[in-house]
Amino acid sequence: MVRKTKEEAEQTRKDIIEAARRVFHECGVVRSTLEKIAKAAGVTRGAVYWHFENKAELFFAMREDVFAPMIERTDAILFSDKFDNPLDAIEASVTEFFRVLEDCSVVREVFEIMISRCEYVDEFAEIEAEIGKPAQSFLAKIEAMYLKAAEKGMLREGLVPIDVARDTWAFTSGMLHLLLSCQRGSDLALHVPSMIKTHMSLRRKG
Structure with a gap:
């Protein structure tokens, strides 16, 4: 079960990174928010903060x-x-x-x-x-x-x-x-x- 949770967490991280790329490209980095990225990734903003401290780290x-x-x-x-x-x-x-x-x-x-x-x-x-x-x-x-x-x-x-x-x-x-x-x-x-x-x-x- 622990292994599965780690795999799921890694997949969530990848999904967030991919979503960030799409949002950054569409909106520009300054106008992109972690809320927009979370929505594009299909996760909560809390999930984004779990993996990344801020937008710069995600970038x-x-x-x-x-x-x-x-x-x-x-x-x-x-x-x-x-x-x-x-x-x-x-x-x-x-x-x-x-x-x-x-x-x-x-x-x-x-x-x-x-x-x-x-x-x-x-x-x-x-x-x-x-x-x-x-x-x-x-x-x-x-x-x-x-x-x-x-x-x-x-x-x-x-x-x-x-x-x-x-x-x-x-x-x-x-x-x-x-x-x-x-x-x-x-x-x-x-x-x-x-x-x-x-x-x-x-x-x-x-």
Whole structure:
């Protein structure tokens, strides 16, 4: 019976997170309330408070629910032993990120919430730095890979690893914002793989 109760509690937590994502996406984070989320999840407000202290904690749980598997997936590619050239690993990892973004509506919704449906004010004013940590982590990872490429003589001569890492960071961030702001029906997503390929080719030793 205890095991069943734990399973039910975990399912309720998942239902609340899923409901929060839908409500955040539809209403925006500021206009979303725990009451709205509870109603969307089919639970009481007390049940929401049982699992989450406040809206900010629920917001982080929603983000982590998507980010953790996404980061695990792209890191597995980035640090895979199958790539002799670190530049191939960067290209494959970034390409996979955008493939998942295009194929998985839940992932896209979470990024849309974070980028265009959340005002970092009031209780969210102090967590903006925390929100940006995955991007900073991404920068550090690709800088390490560019350093490896330079050590192996695979990076184009004259390029500085940290500079090209920042450029790839900015390229990826810019592409993400473009894709999320484009109207439905835009064919930009179709060109993403070739754009990434071109971006990386400029870094390869001739």
